[in-house]
Amino acid sequence: MDLLRNIRYNAVTKCLHATASNQEPQQMTDKKAPTTYQTMTEDQQKKQTQHDINQSSVSAEALEPNQQTESKSKATEQINNVEQQLQQTIVDLEQKIADQQKELQDSKIRNLADIKNIQERYSREAATTKAYAHQYFAKDILDIVDALDQAEQSLDGKQKEGIQLITEMLQKAFQKHHIETIDPTGENYDHHFHEAMAMQPSETVADNHVIQVVQKGYRIKDRLLRAARVIVAKNPK
Known part of the structure; x- marks a missing residue:
């Protein structure tokens, strides 16, 4: 100075x-x-x-x-401008982080849902495979069951009793594995489970009903092993 x-x-x-x-x-x-x-x-x-x-x-x-x-x-104004810019940058970054977190959360939920669906589908497929795993083996046995039925009809006495005993044992084994016999005598014809071998008129059986079972059918639960071969009534109108 x-x-x-x-x-x-x-x-x-x-x-x-x-x-x-x-x-x-x-x-x-x-x-x-x-x-x-x-x-x-x-x-x-x-x-x-x-x-x-x-x-x-x-x-x-x-x-x-x-x-x-x-x-x-001027310095204060510049500082305020910088602070405002920084504050806006912080707000933008926080919003971006929030959006990314929401996206990750949504992705996590979708992935968990997909995993759950896969697990449920696998469980259903495993249960189905287990339930129907023996269907091919059961189909091979059906011919033996048919032979036993024919033998039972042609034999008598102790031989017939022996055949009946074997047949009963097989039926119990079938029930254990949910194998059911289809014997639709007198029932309405159902093309899902019946195979029509012939059509003939009948005075005692209603039209489109089974008159006779030529060969029994079998199924595992709701899955058909073999359709029942039948003769169906066809009455003239």
């Missing part, structure tokens, strides 16, 4: 001396009255110069706080 005042003092002094020098010839030519500064003594001139310097310093010092305030305001 002292250096600044000295510089300003020297500048003002030079300016005043220059003004005085320029005015002396003019006084001699025009014979005008001397200026107030020229009539001052050397001490008064120094005091006036110092006063002018002080006034300049006061003016400069008065401007400095305004400049500082303006700079501070």
